[in-house]
Amino acid sequence: GARRAPPSGRAHSGARARAEAVPMGCSSSTSVGVVVSKKKRFHENYKLGRKLGEGAFGQVRLAKFRETNEDLAVKIVDVRSRDYNGEPAKEADAERLRATRNEVTVWQAIGVSENIVLLQACFFENNIFYMVMEKCECSLMDKLSKASTMVEHDLVRIFCEMLRGIAHVHGMQVAHRDIKPDNFLFGGTDGSTVKLCDFGLAAKLQKNKKLKGVYGTAPYMSPEMLSGGGYDELTDVWSFGATAYLMIHGDFPYSPREATAPAMKRMIVAGEPEIQFDRPDRAS
DSSP: OOOOOOTTSSOOTTHHHHHHHSOOOOOOOOOOOOOOOOOSOHHHHEEEEEEEEEETTEEEEEEEETTTTEEEEEEEEEOEEEOTTSOEEEEEOHHHHHHHHHHHHHHHHHOOOTTBOOEEEEEEETTEEEEEEEOOSEEHHHHHHHOSOOOHHHHHHHHHHHHHHHHHHHHTTEEOOOOSGGGEEEESTTSOEEEEOOOTTOEEOBTTBOBOSOOSOGGGOOHHHHHTSOBOTTHHHHHHHHHHHHHHHSSOSSOOSSOSHHHHHHHHHHTOSOOOSOOGGGOO
16 A cells, blocks of 8 residues: 655655665666657757756757747767767667657657656757756756655646556557656746656567566666566556655665665566665665
8 A cells, every 4th residue: 555755755766866876877778669750850940058967878968949048958869870989980880779769659659648748849850869858947956855845635636647648648648768867857837747758678579479678777767577487567656666666665675785786687587685664774
């Protein structure tokens, strides 16, 4: 059943530090998709602004729609292959191209939901993808770390909106496969709506066929994903549970002494020790 927030009624202050400090590995993808149709050129329609974030995938920047001056964000993914010096070549890296096409295709298929970051347009020019999306205010963990208090009903609302986003994705026959705090943002008209983002590892579900492969970030991976026997969209529900546990207790459900991805995966599969939900030592 549902569990209470810590006795103080606050989200645990150590959640952000724990999520960022443990070197459990980053997301990776080997997805396959379809070709993105070309539209008008990106820079003719949008003016690039400051960088909001950067990772192995590329970068996210502010973007202003020239016609209306609307503030948006754009995820830029360079799929060009690299030479021995790390310089981009003219041709695309086949695997990176397939993965990014899949991300765009799945994101478009997911469609519109209040609790999903909206993809407004996509451009593919010179082997660079520009995914134009709604601009959000901040990340989930940023919001929690800056909040002076986070009472139980606030956490309940946040959890419900996170689950609505996940449920919408599942309703469109998609498994996200990377549910974690970093992939939820606060946006909407007043900046208070929780929105699920980043579909780089998402996969379309096929009738009577299990998904295969290990994707995502180690502390949030489900036992069925790690066991190798196949899994479905319910892997995201486990990942949400690990995320909620971290937000409440400031630690992962499983915390191996050796803070590595392999150790975490072994502990998740073994299910030992048993998860403790009543942890007054962790409450702030």
